[in-house]
Amino acid sequence: EAGVVQSPRYKIIEKKQPVAFWCNPISGHNTLYWYLQNLGQGPELLIRYENEEAVDDSQLPKDRFSAERLKGVDSTLKIQPAELGDSAVYLCASSLNGRAVGTDTQYFGPGTRLTVL
Amino acid sequence: GDSVTQMEGPVTLSEEAFLTINCTYTATGYPSLFWYVQYPGEGLQLLLKATKADDKGSNKGFEATYRKETTSFHLEKGSVQVSDSAVYFCARLSQGGSEKLVFGKGTKLTVNP
Numbered sequence: 509e510a511g512v513v514q515s516p517r518y519k520i521i522e523k524k525q526p527v528a529f530w531c532n533p534i535s536g537h538n539t540l541y542w543y544l545q546n547l548g549q550g551p552e553l554l555i556r557y558e559n560e561e562a563v564d565d566s567q568l569p570k571d572r573f574s575a576e577r578l579k580g581v582d583s584t585l586k587i588q589p590a591e592l593g594d595s596a597v598y599l600c601a602s603s604l605n606g607r608a609v610g611t612d613t614q615y616f617g618p619g620t621r622l623t624v625l
Numbered sequence: 626g627d628s629v630t631q632m633e634g635p636v637t638l639s640e641e642a643f644l645t646i647n648c649t650y651t652a653t654g655y656p657s658l659f660w661y662v663q664y665p666g667e668g669l670q671l672l673l674k675a676t677k678a679d680d681k682g683s684n685k686g687f688e689a690t691y692r693k694e695t696t697s698f699h700l701e702k703g704s705v706q707v708s709d710s711a712v713y714f715c716a717r718l719s720q721g722g723s724e725k726l727v728f729g730k731g732t733k734l735t736v737n738p
Binding site for chain 1: 629659661667668669670671674714716724725726728729730731
């Protein structure tokens with residue numbers, strides 16, 4: 509079974525440019541997460557989707573970040589415009605049913621490492 | 626709020642040494658607890674989990690027991706290998722139905738032959 513797929517794996521851009529990351533979750537997983545991982549830190553949640561609905565986006569900086577999950581499968585995370593401080597690894601994860609009893613396992617993709625110059 | 630504290634690294638051991646990485650969590654309710662591992666150049670992989678007090682999660686020789694009394698979930702392995710070199714993250718599910726994972730800062734382990 510294929511795992512969570514993310515692309516690109518690496519991205520280098522200049523500040524003020526836009527950038528987009530793509531995620532394809534494990535087949536059949538209803539819940540999709542985007543996490544931000546700064547160097548030397550643990551991941552922090554940016555947004556969580558239940559199917560196509562964003563049910564927790566409280567940590568997403570909405571002035572420059574946006575996300576979508578059309579048709580409840582693939583998802584795209586966008587930054588426009590990018591700032592130097594956005595350099596980090598952006599992780600996508602999926603789980604079977606996030607509204608289960610709290611034991612649902614989240615499976616992570618390899619991440620996209622963004623460098624903003 | 627919800628938080629996880631794990632011992633700071635880096636940790637350097639010789640092959641076949643005993644490993645302990647400490648992890649404690651804030652005691653709001655009884656959250657599910659996890660250890661994830663991140664090998665160089667790869668994404669996070671679930672290593673083990675425990676969903677209720679006194680549960681023991683185990684995988685690949687690693688173990689961790691959910692201790693409600695001490696709000697801890699320490700990771701242990703009796704004999705580490707060079708291939709165990711990685712960054713280990715302790716995590717808990719956040720409360721209030723948000724279903725987000727709250728991670729510790731990670732502990733880098735290097736095992737030398």
